[in-house]
Amino acid sequence: MGSISKSDELIETQTISLRLAVGALGERDNAGWWQSGFMSTTSSAFLMPVFGSKSWQTRYEGVVESARRVHDERIGVGRAFHPFRLPENMEQRLFDRVQTMRQELVDETISADKARATLERLAEHAVTARSGPALVGAAAMLDEPGWIAELASLYLAAFSAGVQCFPYFTGAR
Numbered sequence: 001m002g003s004i005s006k007s008d009e010l011i012e013t014q015t016i017s018l019r020l021a022v023g024a025l026g027e028r029d030n031a032g033w034w035q036s037g038f039m040s041t042t043s044s045a046f047l048m049p050v051f052g053s054k055s056w057q058t059r060y061e062g063v064v065e066s067a068r069r070v071h072d073e074r075i076g077v078g079r080a081f082h083p084f085r086l087p088e089n090m091e092q093r094l095f096d097r098v099q100t101m102r103q104e105l106v107d108e109t110i111s112a113d114k115a116r117a118t119l120e121r122l123a124e125h126a127v128t129a130r131s132g133p134a135l136v137g138a139a140a141m142l143d144e145p146g147w148i149a150e151l152a153s154l155y156l157a158a159f160s161a162g163v164q165c166f167p168y169f170t171g172a173r
Contacts, residue, residue: 018122018148024039038058074166
């Protein structure tokens, strides 16, 4: 297995942060885009007895799956990628990265204010809110770190405007 570049590490870490922030803001207690409550303050009371020290990882996986299902319903599954359904090799790298991360990553986005601050940190510039599926570009963009800032900007605008936005990429990668 080849070594991971610093650029790949940055993309992986930022993608996980983006997923957690959007996941938390999209949950039922916030914007209500999906009906899960994995990032709520009470979820650990249910998860800790079963998953113990890995309950933070379960929260991440649960909120990602909740967001993935809604994105898939709105965008479709096939030759499209979105931040919750990426090419298999990227998903595997993200899975491996999450295995090594700590609780602080979930703590960073556990509240709506912290999740919004994470999106603001990741976003490059303000954009106009778009409602519904939003084509960002070709899947080849996923190899460059700029896509994360673009999506963070779109999600931030959507949450601020009270509309649902589902950014996606098309084509094979």
